[in-house]
Amino acid sequence: MTRQTIIPFGPQHPVLPEPIQLKLVLEDKKVVGAIPSIGYIHRGLEKLAQQKDYIQSIFLIERICGICSFLHSMAYCQGIEEMMNVEVPPRANNLRIIWAEMHRIHSHLLWMGLLADSFGFESLFMEIWRCRETVLDIMEETAGGRVMLGVCTVGGVRRDIPPELIKKVLATCDELQAHFDHFIPSILNDYSVKQRTVGVGVLTKEVALERGVVGPVARASGVVMDHRVAKYGAYANFDVEPQIEQDGDCYARSKVRVRELYQSLDLVRQSVATLPEGEFNIPVKGNPDGEVISRVEQPRGEVLYYLRGNGSKFLDRMRVRTPTFANLPGLLAMIPGCELSDVPVIILSIDPCISCTER
Amino acid sequence: MITNIIPVTLDTLLSKVGEIFLQKYRLITISCTDLGEYIDVLYHFDKNYEITNLRLRLERGQEVPSISSIYFSAVIVENEIQDLFGVPVKGLVLDYGGKMMLAEASPKAPQANCPAAAPAE
Amino acid sequence: MSAFSKSPWVVHYNCNSCNGCDIELLACLTPMYDLERFGVLNVGNPKHADVLVVTGSVNHRNAPVLKNVYDQIPDPKVVVALGVCTSTGGIFAECYNVLGGIDKVIPVDVFVPGCPPRPEAMIDGFVKALGILEEKRGGKDTGSAEKPTITLFPPAVE
Amino acid sequence: MSSSPTFLQYFLTLVVVLVAPLIGGILNGFDRKITSRLQSRIGPPLLQPFYDVFKLLQKKPMVLNRIQIMYAYLHLAFMILTIVILALGQDLLMALFIHAFSTIALVIGGMSVRSPYSRIGGQRQIMQMLAYEPVLVFLVIGIYRVVGMQSGTGSFLASQAMSLGQPLLIPLPLMFVSFFIAILIKLHKSPFDVSTSHHMHQELVKGVTLEYSGPFLALIEITHFYETFLLFALIACFWGTNLLVGAVLAAVCFFGMLVVDNACARLTPVWMVRFMWTVPMAMCLCNMVWFYL
Amino acid sequence: MPPAYCLMPIMFTFVRTLFRNLSRKPATRTYPFTQREPFANFRGHLTIDPAVCIYCGICAKRCPANALVVAKSPKSWTLDPYKCILCSYCVEACPKKCMTMRPEHQRKDA
Amino acid sequence: MTPLLLSLLVVAPVVFGALAWFLPDGKARKGVVAFSAIFMIALGIFTATQGAFHYELGSWAGPASLLLEAAIMALVLGIAVKVRSWPIGIMVIFQLVVAVAEHVMAHEGAEHGVLFILDPLSTILMLTVSVVGSVIVYYAIGYMDVHAHHAPPTNAGNGRFFFILIGFLGMMNGLVLADNLRWLTIFWEATTLCSFLLIGHDGTEIARANAKRALLINTFGACGMSLASFTAATAAVGATGTLTGITTAHLIIPMAFLCLAAFTKSAQLPFQSWLLGAMVAPTPVSALLHSATMVKAGSYLVLRLAPAFAGERFMVVVAVVGAFTFAVTSALAVSQSNAKKVLAYSTIGNLGLIVACAGIGTPLAYTAALMILCFHAISKGLLFLCVGTIEQQIGSRDIEDMGGILFKLPMTTTITMIGQASMLIPPFGMLMSKWLAMEASIQHPVMLVLVVLGAALTVFFWCKWLGRIQTASFHSHYTMEKLPTAMLVSVVILAVGVVGSALAILPLFHHVFVPVAAGAFKLSPSTLAPLNDVIGFVVWPVVITIVVALALTLLTRRKITEAHVSMPFLCGENVKGTESYLFRGPMEQTTEAWAGTFYFLSIFDETRITQWSNLVAGLLLLTLLGVIKVL
Secondary structure, three states, rough: OOOEEEEOOOOEEEEEOOOOOOEEEEEEEOOOOOOOOEOOOOOOHHHHHHHOOOHHHHHHHHHHOOOOOOHHHHHHHHHHHHHHOOOOHHHHHHHHHHHHHHHHHHHHHEEEEEHHHHOHHHHHHHHHHHHHHHHHHHHHHHHHOOOOOOOOOOOOOOOOOOOHHHHHHHHHHHHHHHHHHHHHHHHHHHHHHHHHOOOOOOOOOOHHHHOOOOHHHHHHHHOOOOOHOOHHHHHOOOOOOOOOOOOOOHHHHHHHHHHHHHHHHHHHHHHHHHOOOOOOEEEOOOEEEEEEEEEEEOEEEHHHEEEEEEEOOOEEEEEEEOHHHHHHHHHHHHHOEEEHHHHHHHHHHHOHHHHHHOO | OOOOOEEOOOOHHHHHHHHHHHHEEEEEEEEEEEOEEEEEEEEEEEEEOEEEEEEEEEEOOOOEOOOOOOOOHHHHHHHHHHHHOOEEOOOOOOOOOOOOOOOOOOOOOOOOOOOOOOOOO | OOHHEEEEEEEEEOOOOOOOHHHHHHHOOOOOOOHHHHEEEOOOHHHHOOOEEEEOOOOOOOOHHHHHHHHHOOOEEEEEEEHHHHHHHHHOOOOOEEOHHHOOOOOEEEHHHHOOOOOOHHHHHHHHHHHHHHHHHHHOOOOOOOOOOOEOOOOOOO | OOOOOOOOHHHHHHHHHHHHHHHHHHHHHHHHHHHHEEEEEOOOOOHHHHHHHHHHOOOOOOOOOOEHHHHHHHHHHHHHHHHHHHHHOOOOOHHHHHHHHHHHHHHHHHHHOHHHHHHHHHHHHHHHHHHHHHHHHHHHHHHHHHHHOOOOOOHHHHHHHHHHHHHOOOOOOOHHHHHHHHHHOOOOOOOOOOOOOOOOOOOOHHHHOOOOOOHHHHHHHHHHHHHHHHHHHHHHOOOOOOOHHHHOOOHHHHHHHHHHHHHOOOOOOHHHHHOOOHHHHHHHHHHHHHHHH | OOHHHHHHOOHHHHHHHHHHHHHHHOOOOOOOOOOOOOOOOOOOOEEEOOOOOOOHHHHHHHHOOOEEEEEEOOEEEEEEEOOOOOOHHHHHHOOOOOEEEEEEOOOOOO | HHHHHHHHHHHHHHHHHHHHHHOOOOOOHHHHHHHHHHHOOOOOOHHHHHEEEEOOOOHHHHHHHHHHHHHHHHHHHHHHHHHHOOHHHHHHHHHHHHHHHHHOOOOOOOOOOOOEEEHHHHHHHHHHHHHHHHHHHHHHHHHHHHHHHHOOOOOHHHHHHHHHHHHHHHHHHHHHOOOEEEEEEEEEHHHHHHHHHHHHEEEEEEEHHHHHHHHHHHHHHHHHHHHHHHHHHHOOOOOEOOOOOOHHHHOOOHHHHHHHHHHHHHHOOOOOOOHHHHHHHOOOHHHHHHHHHHOOHHHHHHHHHHHHHHOHHHHHHHHHHHHHHHHHHHHHHHHHOHHHHHHHHHHHHHHHHHHHHHHHOHHHHHHHHHHHHHHHHHHHHHHHHHHHHHHHHHHHOOOHHHHHHHHHOOOHHHHHHHHHHHHHHOOOOHHHHHHHHHHHHHHHHHHHHHHHHHHHHHHHHHHHHHHHHHHOOOOOOOOOOOHHHHHHHHHHHHHHHHHHHHHHHHHHHHHHHHHHHHHHHOOHHHHHHHHHHHOOOOHHHHHHHHHHHHHHHHHHHHHHHHEEEOHHHHHOEEOOOOOOOOEOOOOOEEEEEEEOOOOOOOOHHHHHHHHHHHHHHHHHHHHHHHHHHHH
């Protein structure tokens, strides 16, 4: 009866900070189909990493994604260390966790702000991003970069956090926790916010398993999966409880991430409390050889590095499977049946990182 | 180091993947490495944080069957392999025809190590 | 400064960026840096914009998109390129799918170096862009921005 | 009575038409300034809306077709006409229809281009009209009942509101609240900014105004100034017996609007229509029932 | 979903924060009118003391972004700030420690 | 003079029609049709200038009416047999029985009332029928030429079509002028028959089925008519066989039956389905019978009787049925993408508004109803003709397909826009009368709510359509479309009528509508002075505003050249080239971006709303039965 509406959603679209295109097909006002078009941001980074030596690659790999850059370099370094049988000093492991969890906080806050923006809650966005500056400041002070920390290296970390800064880190944690209380209720309880998130973009547990989604998206659908449980690095010393929700809608994803914020704060504190004295990096000799898979839980979910060395300082293969890459098929299952105005919310609810996806 | 590697051939790939699917494994991804004389394809599956890998040795010019009819989530990665390694993938549920990651004007099969496609270093 | 350069509306296009510059640009708009002090609004739509902010380098797929977005901004307009990728391709310059800086596709008025540039640097870039916008309104040809390298020689031995 | 306005009325109307955009613009400036402060920012200068308009007027025109130009002018012209008719004390319901046509002009202007986002924005704008028009009609009819039906004309802004002896707010409290909600829709404030939105908000990439740029967008902005002025002038008239109190009332409502705008997520168009056709409509009807009892 | 009016009381949860913001000074850092002291650790821009440099070229070799070019004769050290990713790998690699990463970002006119 | 005029008004069209039937296809027939159209216009205007008249037939009128009725009944019975519909058959036989019974039982004198009457009210409808109807007949000349080419082969042929179409004008005039209820019933049935034949004209399966349904429902209405006549003629007190005789509360039962008949003819809920089905007929038929004239007959009847019953509680129900119809059909029209169906729903809604105004029964409401009756005929006739033209030119009547026709059919589209604007904007008649209706309904809260909601929904669907038809890309030049003269001329005439009536709305209001309303309520026009004030001020300011805006547009427009035209916003993925709405999508395929119009099918679900509202309307009708208590 009526003709289908076909609109391009992206690449240049204000609610998507990153270029991805969804060809949306609407019947009347219901979205019936979405076909993604990617490649707007494909650089060929895997190939380049094979052309640079394995230390230089760290800086490249940090720039796979500007949001979870530290966790990328951490996963990569862990892989190389495993290949070269390097034992990382315990202090470095703990420092890595401090930065990793702070990165998770900053990433989740960023996501939360963008979500607020996607349903037009501008002042909530502003408030959350103001809070996020606190994390950025402490990262800048400890690591030397606001988003590109550049501290992780093979064999440890490049910088230590001196005791006076450790105090500041703890103070920041308290400040953050106090600030969260101002806006978290709005994300979780506000009627208008719930209207936009509850029951929107539902991904059932079955579909979540079948489509292989990861991270908060999977956890919000009731899939128990948090790679930190697998005890890599210093996570071996802490108990990480995966945050699970059953509903699988955008609201459940918010809840999971909100709880992870507090969890991350807790992990930072634990990590500070158990920070051992000693070296924070050890010199590394030789070149990587063999095959290794390194997995790390990023803010968006599990990232997989498949590294293959050949005894030279260049790798044969550096393969990254980023969380958004795994979540895209899940996204395609959420969209059909929603309304056009829900599309931005659903897309943002998986916390897409296209630059990760396409590398 | 990677343990748990099960070698498969082109003929046994689909049946093996089907078996793994029935055991409720999750497909993490497919890694592809061009080793010059042949292409090495690794299928990573996960269950309870344990990885199981299938290793497929692919001769140059061979076509690989798509597992996207079993694991839909393989669509994107298989398209990517098709794009970047120039390995034709047969039976994709959603076939981008080599234009998912790469544009019309991009270099073809850039990650394949064959001399024709390798960029000058 | 006339009213013209007191109201620069911005459209942002992420070309090939790793998100680092994007989130720093967004951070510029948030309370801590608040670019709206200068009248900057992120309009998200090239038709309403005066300033095109680009992050990231150009690849084969997004080059025509960038050109389209640029073409859809009514004159007079200014292009601000944030970050080293936008200027030269940065660390990704050698990637097979990277064409290089955005000046290969559109004329650029301001380059802001940094990886990513910190918000203060971006504000500097915007302030400079406002000046150029003012000149362009007067019909002046401002040319395109330069990317000077810094070369140092050993001091002459006395 | 509407029969023939005096020369003085014509003169005053001219003054109102000239001053209205200035006041509307300043109000918009306050809007942005206060919004910024609510968000803990410094925000733009107070005169920023005027800078925006001046800038837009200096931009090169850019269009998709020539038809949309006509609707930008019609949008503005009918908004001014609404103010003229109200200032001259003519029929309120007719003023409402003319005001509605001003919005229709914007909708059709947005829909006259084939650009998909603009068209969808246009249709959402119609949904907005669908949501608030009944409330406004009921308000007008409520005013008729209060001011007296014999005349059939409510010379609203001028004498009658004052001659009533009591402020309109007293007999029409529920309608006033509904009107306030309608204002949120009219000015595209959250949670009702579905067809287009202001400031940094992005809905459908600016929805119905998407394909207007430069001078034509300036026309729409100026209309927006007029509309802001009109709506808050109407609010002030709810306390027409003492316009000073009315101004305070308007200021309070203005601030209330900003708070609501900043404390709500954008809701979906369908929710908006459902809400408007239940809660505010029911309030209007309850208020109406008083007069039929 | 329950009808709208049942849930009205928990709308406007954000109002408290808004009024809190209104009652305080804006959080804005008024750059460029006031400038914050940069953190000592920040990697702002790269400088070199040409007098100490021995023009060995190690930094150029290490640089992941190829932003450095070092010529042996005539001796020169060239930095392309529009390529430099500020990783400070060169600073660590320099045998003479003649390079420093300054905490201020590079000003346009510098 | 009067008998001559009368017979010309009623018989001449039939004669012309017969002539058209027997003439061969071609110039001769077209000439006859064109001449008859012009003749009827002239005759209508001439008759109107003659002023009111009464005319009584001789004593032969009674038996003649019985004979004529029997003849028509026989015809309908034949059709009933042919279409195998026993309900129609039974109802026809029932009517015949009632007619005979009335003839036998009628009180003395009831038979010899004034038989034909032309008063100001009937003048208005007669003029509308003659002028608008004739213009549509003239349009049909061009339309049927093309229609024959791509419509399914018809078994009837254009000759018969024109016979019925022109003959219908006579029947309609008879209906308007007849005062004797028996004669009224005859013309009533005759128009039903015309409608049946014309709906089935194309001879397709669906056309035949819809024609049958129309016949069924209208025969049901005719039963009401027949009963009304019977009860009026045999009433214990104040028995009269005439329409104008039904003035007192004693005759409320005939009034109720008349309302029933009127509701079926005007397709009020729950009888709306036949009118929607009737849209399969060729467009001139839809324009003439199913929008401008025949369906008005129902609301005209209610309107004629309204002053007498003003204030009766009974009329409140009538008014609510009308207002309810208006609100529901407006909602249903939102969900339609078939242009003719939208028009059909809108027509039903406006008829409902007339009925509602009649039910309110104040002079103000009465004036509003008169204005809608008149302006709606012009506007809707125009819109139907435009849709007919568009349909023939683009081969679709779907609103979605009407994008971009502005430059294909600049003339038709502009006129369509005027037609649509006339439903939406002051000072066009439709909007002004809707405004009056709203002001009038203030007295009745229930009606007020329904009318306000209906009006809001009306804006909704007109806007969507208006937005769709002028969607266009940039064209620096356009060329006028080539249309058959008949189609072009008639559309232009109606468009001029729409604009002219808008400009002249003040004089029309003061000198035509208000006096008629005053006459109906036996008031002097001066007592309606406040009414005059209502419409007072607006017309010229609006006209000036539009002119200023258009002038500014023209000034600006000249400066806009191809150089200022940009690509639409497609998120940056535009494909440059001739068609600028293509974008590069997944797999590097170019796709056309397209924003369809939203019809909110899930909310305004036609089937569901129809079911529920039919139920409600049926219950409302049952409350009409309450008049039995008068017995």
